[in-house]
Amino acid sequence: MYPIYHVKVRWSERYPPETAAHNMRASELPAGRFWNGSSWDTMEREETDVVERLLRDWWPEYSKKLLEPADLTLIVELRCRDTWCSGWFSHWTFDTGQSDQEVLDSFREYVDRIQYSDRPEDEIGSLLMGAEDEWRWHGGERTEAPCRCPVCKERGVVRIDH
Numbered sequence: 001m002y003p004i005y006h007v008k009v010r011w012s013e014r015y016p017p018e019t020a021a022h023n024m025r026a027s028e029l030p031a032g033r034f035w036n037g038s039s040w041d042t043m044e045r046e047e048t049d050v051v052e053r054l055l056r057d058w059w060p061e062y063s064k065k066l067l068e069p070a071d072l073t074l075i076v077e078l079r080c081r082d083t084w085c086s087g088w089f090s091h092w093t094f095d096t097g098q099s100d101q102e103v104l105d106s107f108r109e110y111v112d113r114i115q116y117s118d119r120p121e122d123e124i125g126s127l128l129m130g131a132e133d134e135w136r137w138h139g140g141e142r143t144e145a146p147c148r149c150p151v152c153k154e155r156g157v158v159r160i161d162h
């Protein structure tokens with residue numbers, strides 16, 4: 001089981017001058033600026049200072065494409081410990097040398113465990129995103145699950161999309 005963190009990021013940025021929206025005023029912000037943000041789950045091999053790493057590696061690179069980014073808030077919470085991390089209609093786990101069969105068995109066990117847990121229904125829905133239907137499982141480019149493409153290999157993960 002690996003620690004899974006929920007990341008919530010919020011920042012303000014300037015509207016591009018060519019958009020009509022730049023005259024709108026967001027609360028607490030000077031005219032021409034708006035709030036933007038994102039959230040996702042991330043799984044780590046061991047407990048990690050995720051905030052520190054995001055500030056060091058992710059934000060400087062990501063914020064380059066934003067206009068005058070400011071007011072950054074980063075909230076990271078340890079959500080749970082598990083073997084699979086959910087993304088957008090996709091799950092992944094670390095490649096520890098499992099066979100395809102072992103990966104599929106592990107994912108089936110994960111899906112069942114989440115599906116029949118006592119979590120609220122909307123949380124189960126957002127964690128599984130359709131993974132409860134095994135016929136949806138596939139790798140990248142509609143290959144057979146699990147995905148072991150070069151991108152997954154480089155990240156040291158195996159992935160199941162659905």
Ligand SMILES: [Zn+2]
Binds near residue numbers: 149
């Ligand atoms: Zn892949």
